[in-house]
Structure formats: structure tokens, C-alpha cells
Amino acid sequence: MPVQVKGEVLDIRRAGAYHVLSLTAPGIADIARPGHFVTLGIGGEESSMVLRRAFAIHQVQSRGVYGGTLDVVIGVKGNGTKWLSERRRHDVVDIVGPLGRPFILPKERVNCVLVGGGYGSAPLFMLADQLRERGCRVDVVMGASTEEKLFGVLDLKRLASTLTITTEDGSLGERGMVTEVLPELMKRVDSAVVYACGPMPMLASVAQLATELRAYSQCAVEEAMACGIGVCMTCVLPVVGEDGVTRMLRSCTEGPVFRGDRVLWSAVGSIPPGTVGAPVEGAH
Amino acid sequence: MTRALISQGPVPGKGPVAYLDMSTELGDLVLSGPVLTASGCAAAGRELDQFFDITKIGGIVTKSVMLQPRSGRPTPRMAETPSGMLNSIGLQGPGIDRFIESDLEWLNERGATTIVSIAGTTVDEYGKLASKLRPTPGVAGIEVNISCPNVENRGQVFACDPTTASNVVQLVRRNSDPRMPIFAKLSPDVTDIVSIAEAVVKAGATGVSVINTLLGMVINPDTMRPHLAGITGGLSGPAIRPVAVRCVWQIRQAFPDLPIIGMGGIRSGTDALEFILAGANAVSVGTIVFHDPSSPMRIHEELQRALVERGFGSMAEAISYAHRPADAPPIESEGEDEYDFITE
Numbered sequence: 001m002p003v004q005v006k007g008e009v010l011d012i013r014r015a016g017a018y019h020v021l022s023l024t025a026p027g028i029a030d031i032a033r034p035g036h037f038v039t040l041g042i043g044g045e046e047s048s049m050v051l052r053r054a055f056a057i058h059q060v061q062s063r064g065v066y067g068g069t070l071d072v073v074i075g076v077k078g079n080g081t082k083w084l085s086e087r088r089r090h091d092v093v094d095i096v097g098p099l100g101r102p103f104i105l106p107k108e109r110v111n112c113v114l115v116g117g118g119y120g121s122a123p124l125f126m127l128a129d130q131l132r133e134r135g136c137r138v139d140v141v142m143g144a145s146t147e148e149k150l151f152g153v154l155d156l157k158r159l160a161s162t163l164t165i166t167t168e169d170g171s172l173g174e175r176g177m178v179t180e181v182l183p184e185l186m187k188r189v190d191s192a193v194v195y196a197c198g199p200m201p202m203l204a205s206v207a208q209l210a211t212e213l214r215a216y217s218q219c220a221v222e223e224a225m226a227c228g229i230g231v232c233m234t235c236v237l238p239v240v241g242e243d244g245v246t247r248m249l250r251s252c253t254e255g256p257v258f259r260g261d262r263v264l265w266s267a268v269g270s271i272p273p274g275t276v277g278a279p280v281e282g283a284h
Numbered sequence: 285m286t287r288a289l290i291s292q293g294p295v296p297g298k299g300p301v302a303y304l305d306m307s308t309e310l311g312d313l314v315l316s317g318p319v320l321t322a323s324g325c326a327a328a329g330r331e332l333d334q335f336f337d338i339t340k341i342g343g344i345v346t347k348s349v350m351l352q353p354r355s356g357r358p359t360p361r362m363a364e365t366p367s368g369m370l371n372s373i374g375l376q377g378p379g380i381d382r383f384i385e386s387d388l389e390w391l392n393e394r395g396a397t398t399i400v401s402i403a404g405t406t407v408d409e410y411g412k413l414a415s416k417l418r419p420t421p422g423v424a425g426i427e428v429n430i431s432c433p434n435v436e437n438r439g440q441v442f443a444c445d446p447t448t449a450s451n452v453v454q455l456v457r458r459n460s461d462p463r464m465p466i467f468a469k470l471s472p473d474v475t476d477i478v479s480i481a482e483a484v485v486k487a488g489a490t491g492v493s494v495i496n497t498l499l500g501m502v503i504n505p506d507t508m509r510p511h512l513a514g515i516t517g518g519l520s521g522p523a524i525r526p527v528a529v530r531c532v533w534q535i536r537q538a539f540p541d542l543p544i545i546g547m548g549g550i551r552s553g554t555d556a557l558e559f560i561l562a563g564a565n566a567v568s569v570g571t572i573v574f575h576d577p578s579s580p581m582r583i584h585e586e587l588q589r590a591l592v593e594r595g596f597g598s599m600a601e602a603i604s605y606a607h608r609p610a611d612a613p614p615i616e617s618e619g620e621d622e623y624d625f626i627t628e
Contacts, residue, residue, distance in 0.1 A: 001334050002334055002335075003335075041576065048366050048367040048522075049364060050364065050367065050368060050521050050522065050551075050572065050574065050575045051362075051369060051574055052574065096335075223359070224360055224362060226369060226371070227573070227574040227577070229331050229332075229334075229335075229577055231325060231326055231327040231332065231573065231577075232325070232362070232371070232373075232574055233347075233356060233361070233373045233376045234361045236356065236359060236361075236376065247355075248355050248376060269513065270358045271355045271356070271357070271358055275355045276353050276355060277352065277376070277377075279355070
């Protein structure tokens with residue numbers, strides 16, 4: 001169950017194009033699982049920015065004296081993330097979490113491929129750790145437009161059997177997109193599960209590849225959210241249920257991790273015909 | 285004025301705070317406190333119950349439910365704006381049948397006070413919704429959302445026209461238990477909100493809920509296209525508070541005894557107080573829930589403190605207090621020994 005706490009900034013450091021913010025988060029850090037996220041209040045109580053910002057939990061540490069701390073990775077995109085990037089040690093940030101449905105871990109020792117686009121690699125660290133603890137082989141693919149926008153290359157290298165890097169400008173690793181190297185890797189390691197976090201088009205391609213190669217895929221989406229707790233209905237996307245029926249599901253409470261083969265990726269941003277409650281031609 | 289001291293629990297904060305009667309009356313509906321959730325900002329209470337005890341506030345106003353399940357609009361559905369946000373959700377929801385079976389059932393088991401918000405695309409649909417609710421237990425009141433700006437046809441914003449507003453309310457009244465409190469939710473996007481209030485009161489509304497969102501728009505400077513898939517959306521949050529307070533004030537001026545639920549950008553206890561002083565009998569807390577999911581409870585407590593600090597003997601004494609004549613005497617000072625003080 002999520003809680004709302006006042007977290008204290010322990011540390012903020014640059015990592016390429018990103019900032020890593022470490023916060024005390026008693027009651028959150030200790031129960032967080034890979035794929036969970038938190039939302040952070042922006043600008044204090046009188047802020048003109050009334051919407052919280054959502055971040056995947058990157059790492060958790062149980063530091064006894066703080067009652068648990070967590071790290072999030074911030075990419076500065078607008079005024080809210082800029083404000084967060086300017087926090088300093090001892091500043092207070094309002095945190096709600098852990099939120100969402102985490103990655104589902106395999107019961108058996110299977111080979112897993114983890115794919116991170118940009119700072120989408122952030123939640124894969126805890127995941128890689130836990131998969132390895134279960135005896136799963138973990139291979140990682142990271143991609144970004146340029147080297148600076150890759151997050152955590154050295155640390156992921158330590159956690160993975162192999163690490164493959166792609167950049168669109170060729171500044172590090174192979175020139176191109178993650179999806180160009182993924183099929184070869186999946187075939188080579190005979191992967192049973194692909195875990196992915198990153199931009200929507202990347203997730204769509206990864207999910208499709210996984211389906212083609214008969215692997216199970218778990219995709220963590222990044223949708224614009226207002227509340228993060230399931231009340232505002234802004235972060236919805238079309239997902240096919242086990243009953244074959246398409247519904248507009250909330251990324252915050254029914255995601256952010258979805259089965260890749262269940263999301264109608266090409267219809268994200270629209271209401272596909274046949275969706276529960278979709279407008280009917282000729283009606284209202 | 286009578287001063288029933290009812291237990292609302294201690295108020296956190298500094299120093300001793302008196303127990304204060306926070307109860308309020310909306311016609312025959314008596315609420316333990318004046319703070320409600322605003323429709324569309326609390327779903328059906330379940331999510332917020334993780335953050336505070338939803339039975340400890342005045343009540344839950346549920347997200348507007350329609351006759352049929354509804355997918356809502358495409359995304360993006362939301363844009364942050366200065367001290368507010370724009371939304372274009374389009375009333376995504378399960379439809380009235382599933383709402384009654386699952387959401388309302390849960391709220392009743394939980395013991396919450398529930399005001400059900402209904403929305404239709406035709407006058408007839410509002411009538412059917414009221415009929416569905418009539419035999420249903422646990423409905424403390426009905427809020428008739430005639431002012432959602434996110435409908436396919438802007439001409440269907442019933443609250444923009446006194447005749448259509450009146451037609452909807454009349455039918456809801458006819459199809460409801462005669463004692464059922466009915467509140468018409470009004471749009472600020474009208475020339476004269478008082479005339480709309482007058483129309484719905486004549487049509488049988490117990491009171492009014494003011495205000496719904498204002499119609500707004502954001503252009504994305506990168507794509508240079510409208511940011512919302514729905515093009516226009518409803519503006520809410522602290523940015524609209526002065527508009528909302530003005531609407532409450534105007535309606536209170538015209539109707540000294542009309543039950544008014546005030547809402548629009550409330551983020552603190554003093555914001556809530558502003559609405560009450562302007563004439564609201566109760567307030568709804570909306571957009572700020574997205575910023576602070578515990579806010580309804582916090583605002584209840586802050587309001588209680590603010591009322592005590594100003595010497596009010598009960599919440600009800602503060603209603604419409606800003607309308608007093610300029611030469612009115614100050615609040616009758618009641619000796620501190622009359623309060624049941626608690627100390628933390």
C-alpha cells in the first residue's frame with residue numbers, strides 16, 4: 001500500500017545527461033519492488049506546479065538510521081524536473097509510493113534480456129539484481145540517441161552477463177537502435193523473457209520482437225500522469241484483457257508494467273474501435 | 285447559535301485546539317464536516333482511502349457516472365498550466381450499473397457519506413440515471429453534472445442555458461425520491477451564473493455546486509498543435525479560485541438560504557474558509573488531490589484551526605460571514621473556558 005512521506009534529500013549527483021536524486025523514504029524503500037515508481041511533489045506547498053512527477057524507483061537501500069532510502073533518475077524536461085534537479089542536501093521533497101504494479105519475476109531459472117532506452121534503464125538495476133538472485137541469466141541492451149543519454153553503463157555491466165550498447169549517433173557501442181541488436185541477442189541466449197523500459201516506440205518494437213520470438217515481454221511505460229494513484233484517468237492506454245476485450249487502462253495503477261503482447265501499441269493515444277465504452281458511430 | 289461539540293478527533297499542529305462543531309447542512313442532508321471531494325478528482329474514494337480515512341471528511345462526491353460504460357477521450361488528456369491544469373478526460377467510467385454494484389457498494393461498506401455525480405448526453409439519460417439510483421441504498425445526495433466541458437458537442441453543456449439546465453434538473457427531481465438532496469453543478473462559462481442557479485432551483489434542485497472547470501486550451505510550442513487530443517479542456521486548480529469564490533458570492537447574494545457546495549482551486553484550510561465566508565455551506569476539494577492525496581483531511585483540519593483562530597463557535601457560524609454589513613459587530617467573543625481544549 002502506498003504512503004505519503006516527507007523525504008529528505010541525502011544526495012544529488014550528475015550522471016551524464018541526468019541527475020540521480022537520493023531521498024529518505026521511510027515506509028517506501030523497504031517494500032519497493034523492481035518496476036514500482038514514486039511521485040514527487042514539485043515546488044513546495046505553494047507551488048504553481050500542481051501536478052506531481054512520476055519516477056521509476058532506481059535503487060533502494062536500507063540505511064537503518066534513515067529508515068530506508070531510494071534513488072530516482074531525473075531527466076530535465078521542463079520546469080518541474082528542473083526544480084527537482086536543483087534540490088540540495090537536506091531539502092525536503094514530498095514522496096508518494098511505492099506505486100504501480102512491478103515487474104513480474106519468473107519462477108524458474110530462465111534467460112532474461114533487459115532493454116533500457118535512455119534513462120529507462122533506471123528500474124532495470126534492481127530487476128537485474130533480483131533476477132540474478134533467482135539464478136536467471138541476465139543480458140542487457142541499452143540504447144540512447146547519444147552516449148550522454150545512456151544511464152548507468154558501468155553499473156549495469158557488472159550486473160549483466162553481457163551488455164550491448166547502441167547509440168543513434170554511434171558515440172558509444174553500435175550505431176543504431178536497440179531493436180537492431182535485440183533479435184540476434186535473444187536468439188543467441190534463447191531468452192524466455194524480455195523486460196523493457198523506455199520510450200513508447202521502443203517498447204512497441206521490443207514487444208513485437210518478443211512475440212515473434214515467442215518470448216514473454218514485460219514493458220514499463222512512461223505515460224503523462226497527473227496523480228499517479230489512479231484517480232485522475234489521464235494516463236490511460238488501450239490494453240487487451242485475457243477476455244480479448246480492449247479497455248483503456250491506467251498506467252499508474254494497472255501498469256506501469258504491462259505484458260507487451262497485451263498493449264495495442266499502434267493505438268496508444270487513441271481509442272481503438274471496440275474498446276469498452278468507445279464512442280459508437282451515430283450515437284451521442 | 286447552538287454549539288454542539290462533536291468529536292472530530294484532535295487537530296494536529298502546534299498548540300491547543302478546541303473541538304469545534306464542523307457539521308453542516310445542505311437542505312435535509314447533514315454532513316459531519318464541510319469538506320467533500322470534488323467529482324472527478326477522487327474516483328470513488330477507494331484510492332484516497334489509502335492516504336486518509338475517507339469516513340472522517342464530510343463525504344465523497346464520486347466521479348460523474350454515465351448510463352453506459354465510457355472509454356473517455358484519446359490521450360494526451362492533461363496539461364499542467366500555471367497553478368492549475370487542463371483536463372480532457374471525457375468522463376471515462378464503468379457505467380451506472382457497474383458503478384452501483386462495485387463502487388457504491390464499496391463506499392457503503394466502508395461507511396462513507398456518498399454524493400453520486402451523474403452525467404448524461406441527453407436530458408432523458410439524466411432521468412434514467414436518477415431512476416437507477418432511486419432504489420439504491422447509500423446515496424446521500426445526487427450532484428447533477430450539467431457542466432462537463434469535455435463532451436463531443438459544446439452545445440450539450442446543459443448548464444450554459446437556463447432552459448436545458450432546468451429540463452435536466454426537473455427530470456432528475458421527478459425520477460428521484462422527493463427527499464433526495466439534488467445539487468446542480470454549474471459552469472462558470474456563462475454570462476450570468478445567478479440566472480442559471482435560479483433556473484435549476486425553480487426546477488427542483490436542493491442546491492448548487494459551483495463551479496465546474498472553465499473551458500481552456502493549450503498549444504504545444506514544440507508540435508505547434510493543440511496539446512490535448514480533445515483540443516479544449518477544463519481548467520481547474522488554484523488558478524480558478526477567485527472565479528469560483530465570485531460565483532459563490534453572487535449566488536449567495538441572490539439566494540440567502542440556498543445550499544451551496546463551493547469548489548474551485550481549494551488547496552488549504554484558509555482557501556476553504558474563503559468559500560465558506562463567501563456563502564458556501566460545504567466545499568469540494570479537487571485538483572489539489574493530485575498534488576497531495578491526503579489534502580481533503582488536511583484541509584478539514586486546517587479549516588477547523590482557522591475557524592477557531594477567528595473565534596467562530598462553529599463552522600456554520602462562518603457561512604456567508606463575508607456578507608455581513610460593514611458596521612456589523614465583531615464575532616461575539618466566547619470565553620476560552622467554554623471550549624473543551626485538548627493539548628498534544
